[in-house]
Amino acid sequence: MTEYIATIGLETHIQLNTRTKAFCSCRADSRDDLPNTNICPVCTGQPGALPSPNAEMVRKALRLCLAMHADINPVSYFDRKNYLYADMPGGYQVTQNYQPIGVGGWLDVDMEDGRTVRIHIDNLHMEEDAGKTRNEDGVRLIDFNRAGVPLVEMVTQPDLHSADEAAVYLMRLRQLVRWIDVSEGDMEKAQLRCDVNVSVAPAGADRPGKKCEIKNVNSIEAVRRAVNAEIKRQTGELEAGRPVEQWTIEWDDEARELRKMRSKENAVDYRFFREPNLMPVVVSEEMIRKVRAEMPELPRERKLRFISQYGLPAYDAGLLTAERETADYFEETLKVYDGDPKRVSNWMMNEILRLMHDLGISAGALKVRPADLAEIIRLVEGRTVTMATGKQLIDLVQESGKSPAEIVNEKGLAMVSDDAALREICEKIVEAHPKEVAAYLAGKETLLGWFTGQVMRETKGKADAKRAGEIFKRIMNYELEGVHNERL
Numbered sequence: 001m002t003e004y005i006a007t008i009g010l011e012t013h014i015q016l017n018t019r020t021k022a023f024c025s026c027r028a029d030s031r032d033d034l035p036n037t038n039i040c041p042v043c044t045g046q047p048g049a050l051p052s053p054n055a056e057m058v059r060k061a062l063r064l065c066l067a068m069h070a071d072i073n074p075v076s077y078f079d080r081k082n083y084l085y086a087d088m089p090g091g092y093q094v095t096q097n098y099q100p101i102g103v104g105g106w107l108d109v110d111m112e113d114g115r116t117v118r119i120h121i122d123n124l125h126m127e128e129d130a131g132k133t134r135n136e137d138g139v140r141l142i143d144f145n146r147a148g149v150p151l152v153e154m155v156t157q158p159d160l161h162s163a164d165e166a167a168v169y170l171m172r173l174r175q176l177v178r179w180i181d182v183s184e185g186d187m188e189k190a191q192l193r194c195d196v197n198v199s200v201a202p203a204g205a206d207r208p209g210k211k212c213e214i215k216n217v218n219s220i221e222a223v224r225r226a227v228n229a230e231i232k233r234q235t236g237e238l239e240a241g242r243p244v245e246q247w248t249i250e251w252d253d254e255a256r257e258l259r260k261m262r263s264k265e266n267a268v269d270y271r272f273f274r275e276p277n278l279m280p281v282v283v284s285e286e287m288i289r290k291v292r293a294e295m296p297e298l299p300r301e302r303k304l305r306f307i308s309q310y311g312l313p314a315y316d317a318g319l320l321t322a323e324r325e326t327a328d329y330f331e332e333t334l335k336v337y338d339g340d341p342k343r344v345s346n347w348m349m350n351e352i353l354r355l356m357h358d359l360g361i362s363a364g365a366l367k368v369r370p371a372d373l374a375e376i377i378r379l380v381e382g383r384t385v386t387m388a389t390g391k392q393l394i395d396l397v398q399e400s401g402k403s404p405a406e407i408v409n410e411k412g413l414a415m416v417s418d419d420a421a422l423r424e425i426c427e428k429i430v431e432a433h434p435k436e437v438a439a440y441l442a443g444k445e446t447l448l449g450w451f452t453g454q455v456m457r458e459t460k461g462k463a464d465a466k467r468a469g470e471i472f473k474r475i476m477n478y479e480l481e482g483v484h485n486e487r488l
């Protein structure tokens with residue numbers, strides 16, 4: 001059996017979340033606009049219109065370069081990539097072909113199987129987005145609202161060898177661009193776009209296999225499926241003794257199938273030349289220093305610090321650093337609550353992440369603030385309220401915006417741990433359920449949990465469950481025992 005090795009390269013386009021477009025003052029975000037209402041002579045390629053570069057685009061590109069550990073070219077240039085396409089009104093795209101802003105770079109990615117893989121980047125360059133076309137009733141419609149929105153294109157070196165690795169890399173890249181606030185990174189909204197090159201060759205082959213390119217896959221899970229399908233297809237060809245042809249492929253995620261778009265023609269000649277209307281981009285040492293100084297601690301570094309500083313399991317640290325606001329929330333809570341960090345992590349993972357998920361909002365937008373969470377944990381630890389009430393408090397604070405202590409007072413949620421009060425409730429339950437008592441006394445000890453559950457129901461979760469269990473045992477094992485035997 002021959003073993004086959006897959007080699008995968010990813011070309012990603014990252015839409016920068018600047019306020020305005022790359023070379024004009026039209027808004028960059030035109031999601032809510034009617035087609036062709038957010039345009040001007042520059043972004044529609046009118047003859048004689050003069051572009052002027054957006055400083056925010058350069059700063060964001062620089063920030064991404066630094067986060068990716070790329071070398072910065074002190075001087076970079078814009079070039080014209082000439083081709084005729086309906087959504088590119090000027091007949092060319094402004095890009096950086098010869099001297100891009102960032103060269104090299106890498107991202108360390110912790111894979112699902114525990115390995116850390118360093119993914120190298122060829123270069124990072126700025127360019128402008130194209131418009132959008134669609135077909136409607138046999139008519140080709142064009143919307144230029146997106147034309148001229150700034151992008152950074154990043155191409156990986158062939159460091160990836162499975163669909164899972166490609167998917168994890170994309171997840172980490174999306175996390176990074178959101179974390180450093182250069183892009184919203186939503187693949188379904190095309191703010192992060194990805195073309196995937198796949199080639200399969202027998203292990204130990206001295207030449208890599210022919211590359212096939214899968215175009216525009218628009219979710220991470222779709223990338224995983226598409227790459228798996230393509231690896232399978234190419235392996236099948238090689239096993240059947242057929243050469244793999246160099247194709248450009250489209251992935252239909254709904255039908256879960258690959259479609260050949262075209263055989264890869266010879267490289268198109270884009271007749272690149274320096275864009276004459278734009279000055280070179282000059283990045284000073286001081287500018288780099290400033291962008292570096294503003295850079296937050298990056299997600300992987302923060303995850304590793306959560307593991308070493310707080311003794312969290314890698315799983316917890318990974319979830320808590322999925323978004324910067326969540327990581328901030330965790331550390332803010334620890335500033336107020338100075339107990340076991342793992343306890344805060346448990347509350348975050350079980351309750352706060354659940355609430356964020358239910359409401360579809362980020363940690364920063366929650367009404368339950370870190371100080372509230374700290375207070376709730378302390379109320380539970382100090383046995384002022386039960387665990388069940390603590391969980392309830394999370395929702396109640398979120399709904400009312402009041403402090404946990406205020407809600408406990410108002411609603412009378414303090415734990416019932418007073419023996420006399422508990423005993424009264426327990427006795428009533430024992431009286432009302434003779435069958436269960438008999439079964440318990442006949443040896444079905446697991447019923448104790450059921451009895452405790454009844455107390456919790458009776459008190460709406462406010463009873464001290466451990467105490468209630470002890471009281472039940474005393475009543476049934478010692479006090480009822482005699483009565484029960486007489487009945488026999």
Ligand SMILES: [Zn+2]
Nearest residue numbers: 024026040043
């Ligand atoms: Zn414009």
